[in-house]
Structure formats: structure tokens, C-alpha cells
Amino acid sequence: MTSGDGTLSGHPFVVAHRGxxxxxxxxxxxxxxxxxxxxxxxxxxxxxxTRDGHLVCVHDRKIDRTSTGSGAVSDMTLAELREFDYxxxxxxxxxxxxxxxxxxxxxxxxxxxxxxxxxxxKIFIETKHPVRYGALVESKVLALLHRYGIASPASADxxxxxxxxFSAAAVWRIRRAAPMLPTVLLGDTSRYLGGSAxxxxxxxxxxxxxxxxxxxxxxxxxxAAHGRALxxxxxxxxxxxxYCRDVGVAWVATNHPGRTKGWLQDGLxxxxxxxxx
Numbered sequence: 625m626t627s628g629d630g631t632l633s634g635h636p637f638v639v640a641h642r643g644x645x646x647x648x649x650x651x652x653x654x655x656x657x658x659x660x661x662x663x664x665x666x667x668x669x670x671x672x673x674t675r676d677g678h679l680v681c682v683h684d685r686k687i688d689r690t691s692t693g694s695g696a697v698s699d700m701t702l703a704e705l706r707e708f709d710y711x712x713x714x715x716x717x718x719x720x721x722x723x724x725x726x727x728x729x730x731x732x733x734x735x736x737x738x739x740x741x742x743x744x745x746k747i748f749i750e751t752k753h754p755v756r757y758g759a760l761v762e763s764k765v766l767a768l769l770h771r772y773g774i775a776s777p778a779s780a781d782x783x784x785x786x787x788x789x790f791s792a793a794a795v796w797r798i799r800r801a802a803p804m805l806p807t808v809l810l811g812d813t814s815r816y817l818g819g820s821a822x823x824x825x826x827x828x829x830x831x832x833x834x835x836x837x838x839x840x841x842x843x844x845x846x847x848a849a850h851g852r853a854l855x856x857x858x859x860x861x862x863x864x865x866x867y868c869r870d871v872g873v874a875w876v877a878t879n880h881p882g883r884t885k886g887w888l889q890d891g892l893x894x895x896x897x898x899x900x901x
Contacts, residue, residue, distance in 0.1 A: 636865075636873045637665035638888065639748055640881040641858050642683065647880075649711035650690060651681040654724030656737060662882030666746035666875065667738060668788075671731050671765065673757045678702040679731035679764050683752075689713070691728075698756050702730070731765070735772055739784065746786055748808070748855075748877070753791035762787070762797045769805070780806040780828050788855070792825045799826035808855045814840035823850060829874070831855040834864050837873070844872050859884070866892045 643655025644662060656667055670683040675698060688694045693708035711717045711726025731749065738747045751761045769775035769785050777783035787798045788808035795807045809827035811817040817830040818840070830847050837843060837856050847854045853874035859865055860879050865887050868876050878884045887897070 636856075636868050636876045636888070638663070638881050638885045639666040639668050639746075639855075639875050639877040640664040641668050641877040641879050642670070642681075643667060644881050645879045646860070647882075648716050648723060649714035649726050651683065651729050652711055652724070652726045653729060653733070653737065654711065654726050656729075656734060657724055659881045660738075660741050660745060663885045664745065664881040666748055666786075667734070668748040668750065668877050669729075669731065669734055670750045670752055671761065672697040672752055672755065673761055673764060674702045674705060675699055676701045677760075677764065679761075679768065680705060681729040681731060681734060685752075685755075702728075731768060735768065735774075735785075739772060739774070744784065746784055748786045748788050748875075750810070751787065751789045751791070751794050753789065753794055759794075759797055762794055762801070766798065766801055769802070775802050775805060777804050777806075780804070786829075788831060792821050795827050796825040810855075810857070812836060814843055818843055818846050822847075822852060827852065829853040829855050831857060833857055834859050834868070837871070838864075838867065841871050848872070862887060862892070862897050 640659030642650035644658040645655055648655035648658050659667055669681045671679045672682050674680055682697050686696050691708040691710045692712060706728045709726055710728055716723055738745050749765055766775055774784045783806050786806045788810055789795055790810045795809050798807050806828040808829040808831045809822045810831040814836055817832050822830050829852050832843055834856055844854050855875040856868050856873045857877040859868055859876040865884055
């Protein structure tokens with residue numbers, strides 16, 4: 625459905641990138657609970673496999689940047705990773721735990737949080753590659769989604785989960801094993817996202833960065849012509865949110881879900897531009 629100015633009404637939907645990660649430590653329950661309270665339409669997470677086969681929400685290959693520990697996720701067990709705190713590096717951290725749980729977050733716990741929330745919220749799960757465990761990452765993700773009963777949605781629109789990746793092979797593995805589950809092929813270049821890769825692997829959406837989209841706004845129409853939506857990352861600034869709305873982006877991933885949601889609900893008027901988080 626379009627509005628009077630030709631843009632899609634209700635769009636773009638707001639995805640909390642690693643949770644409300646500007647205000648709380650990324651990939652923690654504290655960050656996701658805040659994002660949900662702020663009205664995010666979706667949440668995004670990165671997943672990696674521990675040495676003993678558990679899916680955990682950590683962006684980097686190593687935990688050095690975002691924890692009190694060090695080393696590669698794939699070298700440690702879940703129990704070893706849980707020995708560290710994942711929030712003290714962030715400016716919002718409080719020793720009394722006043723801003724919520726900043727321990728290690730598993731994908732299992734995040735899915736449980738999202739599905740138990742009082743309104744429907746989508747979870748965008750990014751599988752990281754290349755990794756030592758290869759295709760096992762997608763197999764584990766699908767097994768978990770099946771356990772929660774959300775791996776075979778009636779339609780992409782009704783799906784509670786979306787699997788996203790920069791790896792075309794990863795997207796293909798998901799599409800082949802769970803054809804009704806929506807997927808996003810992420811990419812850094814318009815040539816890659818506007819070419820045949822998304823069609824070849826059956827991606828239901830493509831995901832350029834905001835910089836790539838600004839250089840190549842035709843990606844939106846090109847995706848739509850092939851029946852695909854467009855997911856844009858990481859959209860934090862007022863002008864970029866307005867740009868995404870105007871060109872018809874379906875989903876914007878942002879570190880500021882509350883502020884972004886407020887701008888969109890306000891119609892992106894200049895009066896609301898300085899709205900605080």
C-alpha cells in the first residue's frame with residue numbers, strides 16, 4: 625500500500641541492530657529489552673558457534689572488544705564464555721546491574737525473549753562467515769528455529785525469523801533446507817546485490833549498507849522487480865532515515881531504535897529531528 629507521496633505506508637520498519645546498541649552494550653539482554661520497550665519492529669543479532677556447539681550472540685571472531693575476557697569464540701566452551709561480563713566496556717554500564725543483564729547471550733535465550741514479547745517482533749539472525757565450523761552454523765540455527773516451531777512459516781510476511789548473511793552459500797543452505805523462511809543476502813557493492821547472486825541463492829531480500837544505497841538508489845526498484853524487499857544497514861542519522869523512507873526501503877537496521885521509531889512516527893518533520901533517545 626502506498627501513501628500520497630508514493631512511499632510505502634508503514635515503511636520502513638525498524639530493526640534494532642545488535643539491540644539498542646547505542647544505549648546499551650551490544651548483544652546483551654539489556655540491549656534487546658530496551659529495544660523491545662522502545663517499539664522496535666525487529667531485532668538483529670550475529671551468531672557464532674562455541675567449541676561445544678552452542679550458538680552465541682557475538683559479532684567479532686574474538687570476545688576481546690566486548691567482554692572482560694579474550695580469545696576466539698570458537699576456541700571456548702559455553703561455560704568458559706559465560707565466565708566473562710559483556711557490558712563493562714560500554715558507557716552505560718553500571719556496577720549494580722541497574723541497566724539489566726550484560727552476561728553472555730545465547731541465541732536460544734534471545735529467541736525466547738522475542739517470542740515471549742507482548743507483540744510480534746521479527747528476529748534477524750546473521751550467520752558469520754568464513755568460520756571454522758562452516759555449514760554447521762546454519763544447521764544449528766535451523767535446528768533451533770525448528771525447536772521453537774518457527775522454521776516453516778506460512779509465508780515470509782508472517783515469519784518470526786529471518787536469516788541474513790554476507791555469504792551467498794549460507795543463504796542458499798537456508799533456502800534449500802527451509803524454503804519458506806525469509807532470507808537477506810547482505811553485500812557491500814551494488815554490482816553484487818543488483819546482479820544474479822540473490823536470484824541464484826533464492827534470497828527474499830537484499831541488504832546494502834546505507835552508503836551503498838545512497839550511491840545506488842536503483843537497488844530498491846531492482847529488488848522489487850524481482851519480488852525482493854530491501855534491508856538497509858546501519859541507519860542512524862536523521863537524513864538517512866528519511867532517505868530510506870523516501871526511496872521505499874522495507875527494513876532499516878539502526879543502533880538507535882527508539883529515536884528512529886520516533887522520527888518515523890513523527891513523520892520525519894524537522895520539529896522532531898532533535899528527539900532524544
